[in-house]
Amino acid sequence: MAKKKGPPYNDDPGCTYIVICDPWPGNKFGKDRDRFYYDCLGTWVYFMLNKKYHVEYIYTVNTRADVIVQLPESIDVTPILGAHKWRSFLSHWGNRRDLDRVSYVFEYKYRDQGQPESHNWLAHEPTRKEPPAELRFPVRHPYPRPSWASPAGRSCKDLARQLPSTRQRTPTPPPPPPPPDSSGFEPYEQPSHYPTARDATEDDASKDDIAKDVYVEKVKTEIESQPPLFKTKLDPYEEEEAALDFVKQEPADIPLTNAPLVKQETVDVHVKAEAVETKVPDPEPPAPSGRMLAMFAALTQVNVLQGAHHPRLILVLSGDKTVHTEASTSVVQPEMPEPVTVSEPQYPANPPDLQSNAAIRVKPEPEEAVLPPASQPTPPRPQAMRTSDPRTRDPRFAHKQGQPKRVKEEEDEAVLKRVKMEPRD
Numbered sequence: 557m558a559k560k561k562g563p564p565y566n567d568d569p570g571c572t573y574i575v576i577c578d579p580w581p582g583n584k585f586g587k588d589r590d591r592f593y594y595d596c597l598g599t600w601v602y603f604m605l606n607k608k609y610h611v612e613y614i615y616t617v618n619t620r621a622d623v624i625v626q627l628p629e630s631i632d633v634t635p636i637l638g639a640h641k642w643r644s645f646l647s648h649w650g651n652r653r654d655l656d657r658v659s660y661v662f663e664y665k666y667r668d669q670g671q672p673e674s675h676n677w678l679a680h681e682p683t684r685k686e687p688p689a690e691l692r693f694p695v696r697h698p699y700p701r702p703s704w705a706s707p708a709g710r711s712c713k714d715l716a717r718q719l720p721s722t723r724q725r726t727p728t729p730p731p732p733p734p735p736p737d738s739s740g741f742e743p744y745e746q747p748s749h750y751p752t753a754r755d756a757t758e759d760d761a762s763k764d765d766i767a768k769d770v771y772v773e774k775v776k777t778e779i780e781s782q783p784p785l786f787k788t789k790l791d792p793y794e795e796e797e798a799a800l801d802f803v804k805q806e807p808a809d810i811p812l813t814n815a816p817l818v819k820q821e822t823v824d825v826h827v828k829a830e831a832v833e834t835k836v837p838d839p840e841p842p843a844p845s846g847r848m849l850a851m852f853a854a855l856t857q858v859n860v861l862q863g864a865h866h867p868r869l870i871l872v873l874s875g876d877k878t879v880h881t882e883a884s885t886s887v888v889q890p891e892m893p894e895p896v897t898v899s900e901p902q903y904p905a906n907p908p909d910l911q912s913n914a915a916i917r918v919k920p921e922p923e924e925a926v927l928p929p930a931s932q933p934t935p936p937r938p939q940a941m942r943t944s945d946p947r948t949r950d951p952r953f954a955h956k957q958g959q960p961k962r963v964k965e966e967e968d969e970a971v972l973k974r975v976k977m978e979p980r981d
Contacts, residue, residue, distance in 0.1 A: 578658070581596045587618055642656075
C-alpha cells in the first residue's frame with residue numbers, strides 16, 4: 557500500500573514539536589542566522605525547561621521568522637506554552653528597544669503539517685552544553701512562568717495549536733472594595749409627608765391645565781366662526797393688493813365722543829434764509845498815462861526812421877550754416893503788362909513771357925556785407941580704441957603713423973540769389 561502524502565498525519569513522530577514566534581535572541585532573519593544564533597536559541601529553551609532537557613533540532617526557512625523546535629517525546633510542554641516577555645526572563649539586555657518584545661510558544665500542528673523536513677524546513681543542531689558561568693548568560697534561572705496567549709493574529713497561526721484547557725486564561729480579579737467612609741456624611745432621606753404634598757401639587761397643576769384647555773377651545777371656536785378673509789388662493793402680489801384694499805375700506809377718522817376740545821397752538825416756523833453771495837466785478841485796469849503814450853510814439857518813429865536809412869539784417873539758411881544778409885531797400889518795379897486784344901486764339905512759337913532769360917539784362921547788385929558766423933568749438937573726433945587684440949586694432953596705429961587725414965564732405969548749400977528785374981526796351 558502506498559504511503560499517504562497529505563494530511564491528516566496520524567503517525568507517531570517519536571518526538572515533540574513546539575513553534576516559537578519571534579524567538580530570542582532575535583534581530584536576525586533568513587541566511588543571517590549563524591551557528592551562534594542557534595546555540596543561543598537552544599540554550600534559551602534549555603533554561604526554559606529548567607535545565608532538564610536539551611534541544612534536538614531547530615527547523616527554519618529563509619522566508620519566515622518563526623522556528624520549529626524538536627524536543628524529546630517524554631517532555632510535557634504545557635508549562636512552557638504562552639507568552640514569554642523578554643523583560644521577565646532576561647537579566648540584562650543590550651538594546652533598550654527590545655524591552656517590550658514578547659516571544660510566543662505554541663504546540664506544533666503535527667496532524668495538519670506533518671514532518672517539517674517534508675516542507676523544506678532546514679534542520680540545525682545546536683550545542684548541548686551548558687554555558688560556562690563566566691559567560692554570564694542573560695536568561696534568568698529559575699525561569700519565570702509565561703502568561704496566557706493565543707495564536708490568533710500571529711505569524712505562526714497556521715502552524716500553532718491553541719493552548720490546552722489546563723492553561724486557560726486567568727480571570728481578572730474583582731476590584732477591591734472601597735474603604736469605609738469616615739467623613740460622617742449622611743445621604744438625603746425623603747420626608748414622610750412629601751408624597752402627600754406632591755400629590756396635592758399635581759392635582760392643582762392638572763386643574764390649571766384643564767382650565768387652559770377650555771379657554772383655548774373657546775378661542776378656536778370663535779376664530780373658526782368668523783368668515784375667512786380670503787376664499788380663493790392668491791399669489792403674493794394679489795394678497796398684497798387685497799390687503800391694501802381692505803385697509804382702505806376701514807374708517808380712517810374715528811370720532812371721539814365725550815372728549816374735551818383742545819385748541820391747537822399755532823407754531824411759527826422761522827427758517828433762516830441763506831445769505832446771497834454778490835459777485836463784485838473786477839476793477840478795470842488803469843489807462844496808460846499820456847507820458848507813456850508819448851514815449852511809445854517816439855520809439856515807434858525812431859524804429860521807422862532806422863529801418864528807412866539802414867538795411868535790415870536777414871537770416872538766410874544755407875544748408876547747415878546760418879548767413880546774415882542785409883535786406884535791400886530797393887523797390888522792384890513791376891513790369892508793365894502789354895495790351896492784349898481779344899481775337900482768335902493764336903499760339904506763337906515762342907511766347908514773349910516764355911522766352912529764355914538770356915535776353916534779360918541783369919543789373920549788378922552791390923556786394924552785400926556778410927557777417928562772419930559765430931565761432932563754435934569743433935568737437936574732438938573720436939579716436940579708434942586701441943586694443944591689444946590684433947584683429948580689432950587699427951594697423952595705422954601699429955606703425956606709429958599720424959591721425960588719418962580727414963576728408964571734407966561736400967555740403968549741398970542752397971544759395972539764395974536775388975535777381976533784379978528791369979523792363980525791356
